[in-house]
Amino acid sequence: MSDPLFLVADVGGTNTRVxxxxxxxxxxxxxxxxxNSDHANLAPVLARYREEQACPExxxxxxxxxxxxxxxxxxxxxxxxxxxxxxxxxATGARHAAILNDLQAQGHALGHVPADKCRTVIEGPVLPQESKLVIGVGTxxxxxxxHDTPHGRLVPASEAGHANLPVRNEAELRLCNFVSTTHGFPAIEDVLSGRGLERVYRWxxxxxxxxxxxxxxxxxxxxDSNPRAEAAVRQFIRILGTVAGNLALIHLPLGGIYLVGGVARAMGPYLEVMNFDGAFRDKGRFAGFMSNFSVSLVNDDFAALAGGAAHLQEIVTRAGEI
Incomplete structure (x- = not known):
């Protein structure tokens, strides 16, 4: 039997990929x-795509x-x-439909990302049967x-970016207070995002x-030419390491941690030289325990599409349609 045909889309704030x-x-x-600005909602996008591709249901x-x-x-x-x-x-004529948060789609993509699109940032043991964690840094x-279960892959939704920004030292407390003056609540996303990097520079x-x-x-x-830019990126990476380490202790992803998103990819060349590893492991008496986690950077801009396809494959398999 041939593989089933799926239509997958990744809807961002500016563009939709299909x-x-x-x-x-x-x-x-x-x-x-x-x-997205050219369309009133998603349905016309999908209709246009199906027409252009002469796509059957x-x-x-x-x-x-x-x-x-x-x-x-x-x-x-x-x-x-x-x-x-x-x-x-x-809009599609499909028999099965699924809507995922973009990070859920990235989670379903793990195992379907080409090996050359995934680079190790921190070495560590990887136990494939254990839980994994995706961390998205972008807009x-x-x-x-x-979680891989006997009934398929489970990727619970979360809004981790709206938790409190961690504070480790006096400088980070001042940054936290700076964020509070404009937002009223200093959240992780207020620093660890594209706009967040701009805010660190402004601070x-x-x-x-x-x-x-x-x-x-x-x-x-x-x-390379602006010391303040270098300091902003260094501070960003330090906080990213702290937050990633916190999330590792919360979820115990012995199957690996995966950084995804446009800002994460932009930071990729600087993670090692700006001591992401040191910030990740800086957990006091649990510093040694942090060696149980590997961290990788996913350099695949289309991983969410692959995750959608993998999720649909599981759905139709469970339904007995393939």
Whole structure:
């Protein structure tokens, strides 16, 4: 039997990517990107895609969204769209539909990411049967545990980016207070995100008495020429290591920790040299215990699509349709 046809989409705040998959394998030549501002909601995007690809009705459709999902319905955080399973079936003609948070989709992608798209950041034992953890750093911050069970893969949703920002020293307390003056509540996402990096840079400039703003891309491009940019990235990576270590102790992901997202990829070349490892392991008497966890960086911009396909494959397998 041939693999079933799936339609998968990854909806961000600015763009939506759509692709076809044969079973759990996304067909790279079918990936298309659409500007959300050109469409009233997701249904016209999917209709346009199906017309352009001359796509027959798929067996399943899965959408990953940058926002919370509850009861089969998603409300996007930075876009006035809502998506539910009923409308997804109407738009695609699929028999099976699934809506995932984008981090859940990344969790379902583990094991389906090409080996050359995954780089080890911290060496450690990897026990494939044990829980894993994906940590997403991009426009926002989030994390999701990944559990492989006898009944399939379970990736619970979470909103980890809205937990309190950790404070380890006097400088981080001042940063926390700086964030509080504008947001009222200093959350992890207020620092560990694209906008968060800009906020760290602004804090350093304010402390120096020379208020200054740079966009995140500008900060990264000036690392070799601007000491403040270098200090901002170093502070960012230090806090990222602390938060990743905290999440490791909460979830015990002995199957590995995986960093995903555009900002995580941008930080990739600097994680080792700016001591992400040291911050990750800095847990007092539990410092030695931290050697039980490996950390990898996923460099696959289409992993959420692969996760959607893998999730649909499990759904139709359990339904006995393949």
């Amino acid at each position: 692709a076809l998959a044969e079973g759990d394998r996304v067909r790279p030549e079918t990936i298309r990107r659409y500007a 798929p067996l399943g459709a899965c959408v990953a969204v940058a926002g919370p999902v509850a009861d089969g319905r998603a409300e996007l955080t930075n876009l006035d769209w809502s998506i539910d399973a009923t409308r997804l079936i109407e 926002g911050f989030n994390a999701a545990p990944v 350093l400039a304010t402390e120096a008495g020379t208020p200054d703003d740079l966009r995140a891309a500008e900060i990264m491009s000036q690392l």
